[in-house]
Amino acid sequence: MLDKHVLKSAKWRASWVGGTKYEVRNFDGEKFTIGIDIKYCSCRLWALYGLPYEHVVCVIYAHSGDPHEFVDSCYSSTINPINGENMWVSQPNVPIILPSVYRVPIRRPKKARRREKDELENKTKWRRCNTSHTCQNYDTYGHNK
Numbered sequence: 312m313l314d315k316h317v318l319k320s321a322k323w324r325a326s327w328v329g330g331t332k333y334e335v336r337n338f339d340g341e342k343f344t345i346g347i348d349i350k351y352c353s354c355r356l357w358a359l360y361g362l363p364y365e366h367v368v369c370v371i372y373a374h375s376g377d378p379h380e381f382v383d384s385c386y387s388s389t390i391n392p393i394n395g396e397n398m399w400v401s402q403p404n405v406p407i408i409l410p411s412v413y414r415v416p417i418r419r420p421k422k423a424r425r426r427e428k429d430e431l432e433n434k435t436k437w438r439r440c441n442t443s444h445t446c447q448n449y450d451t452y453g454h455n456k
């Protein structure tokens with residue numbers, strides 16, 4: 312897997328920028344900055360892979376190091392084996408922190424039209440629309456007077 316990256320690294324040229332920083336370029340004009348100590352490449356693949364890949368391999372060669380050795384040191388320094396879950400010791404004194412309850416307030420949009428400041432309160436109240444009004448005299452539907 313690493314050898315694939317070693318092959319690919321051939322198209323990259325690393326140059327030392329200063330400190331632990333390097334810059335890799337290829338013939339297409341692509342350019343990435345690499346910080347060896349913080350294991351960061353500006354293409355962000357290093358953080359994703361966690362392993363040296365073509366950009367990094369190129370830099371390691373320029374740094375006159377062996378990428379295989381570098382991988383070993385990555386593993387020995389960053390990955391600590393832990394026991395399975397059944398081996399974990401429970402911690403009775405540790406308070407359980409529950410996630411805080413977050414309620415979204417429900418607000419209905421206002422129905423009434425917003426009035427201007429100098430506009431008076433509703434004086435004429437419309438009665439229900441679109442319904443037949445009952446005639447006051449005859450108490451039948453269909454006409455208003």
Ligand SMILES: [Zn+2]
Nearest residue numbers: 343352354366
């Ligand atoms: Zn990169």
